[in-house]
Amino acid sequence: MIYNHLLIEGAEKLGYKLTDIQVKQFNKYYEMLIKWNKKINLTSIIDEQEVILKHFLDSIAIKEVIDLNICNSLIDLGTGAGFPGIPLKIVFPNLKVTLVDSLNKRINFLLEVIDELSLEDIQCIHSRAEDLGNTDLYREQFDLCVSRAVADLSILSEYCIPFVRHGGYFISYKSNKSQEEIYSSKGAMEKLGACLEKIKNVEVPFLDIERTFVVIKKVKNTPNKYPRKAGKPKKSPLR
Numbered sequence: 001m002i003y004n005h006l007l008i009e010g011a012e013k014l015g016y017k018l019t020d021i022q023v024k025q026f027n028k029y030y031e032m033l034i035k036w037n038k039k040i041n042l043t044s045i046i047d048e049q050e051v052i053l054k055h056f057l058d059s060i061a062i063k064e065v066i067d068l069n070i071c072n073s074l075i076d077l078g079t080g081a082g083f084p085g086i087p088l089k090i091v092f093p094n095l096k097v098t099l100v101d102s103l104n105k106r107i108n109f110l111l112e113v114i115d116e117l118s119l120e121d122i123q124c125i126h127s128r129a130e131d132l133g134n135t136d137l138y139r140e141q142f143d144l145c146v147s148r149a150v151a152d153l154s155i156l157s158e159y160c161i162p163f164v165r166h167g168g169y170f171i172s173y174k175s176n177k178s179q180e181e182i183y184s185s186k187g188a189m190e191k192l193g194a195c196l197e198k199i200k201n202v203e204v205p206f207l208d209i210e211r212t213f214v215v216i217k218k219v220k221n222t223p224n225k226y227p228r229k230a231g232k233p234k235k236s237p238l239r
């Protein structure tokens with residue numbers, strides 16, 4: 001990429017020292033994103049500088065709110081073209097990552113990215129959150145669930161909180177315009193066995209808009225009736 005210096009300096013500002021291998025992985029990922037985006041709809045952001053700032057650096061800015069070195073397993077719900085899950089896997093290679101999306105075309109893209117970037121200990125699942133969250137294999141299994149640009153927080157809480165183990169976290173990537181949405185979803189979080197721990201605004205390097213991270217802690221197991229069947233959380237969000 002022509003703007004590799006933005007990636008390297010931006011990552012440094014966030015506290016990462018990228019290795020040559022990691023820079024190469026980001027380059028390959030960008031190349032594939034552009035190539036596949038001509039065939040399937042992955043992202044509206046294709047300009048190289050913008051991809052670096054709005055996809056890559058934004059994804060890894062979560063370092064400011066949680067220490068991912070002490071986190072073993074992560075699930076990215078509604079990952080789309082792999083954000084934030086793939087950039088996080090690149091910068092934390094030891095993390096066990098699960099990417100979930102309900103669109104199979106995007107899953108096929110991600111499988112090829114994983115192969116081309118030689119990423120290990122990462123899996124992709126084609127499923128809706130509401131279905132996967134009710135399976136013993138995935139329910140209450142993860143240290144951390146992350147999600148960006150998928151749904152309103154009360155709906156998203158029902159998608160994401162069931163995956164988190166007792167004591168783990170769900171961290172939602174929101175914007176600084178989300179205050180009302182965050183506070184009106186506190187009831188949903190409580191019903192699902194979680195509580196709002198903190199809201200933190202983080203400066204994404206070279207961008208003038210801040211990312212707002214909503215940190216939600218799982219304090220007890222989610223009642224068996226959640227998540228409700230596919231489509232229901234969106235149709236009638238918990239309050």
Ligand SMILES: C[S@@+](CC[C@H](N)C(=O)[O-])C[C@H]1O[C@@H](n2cnc3c(N)ncnc32)[C@H](O)[C@@H]1O
Pocket residue numbers: 077078079080081082083084100101102103106127128129130147148149150159
């Ligand atoms: C706007 S895209 C965001 C993708 C990515 N997280 C990002 O920030 O670029 C939302 C993605 O969530 C997926 N999605 C929406 N509802 C879902 C659900 N109930 N279960 C799983 N995936 C879902 C969609 O298929 C889509 O790929």
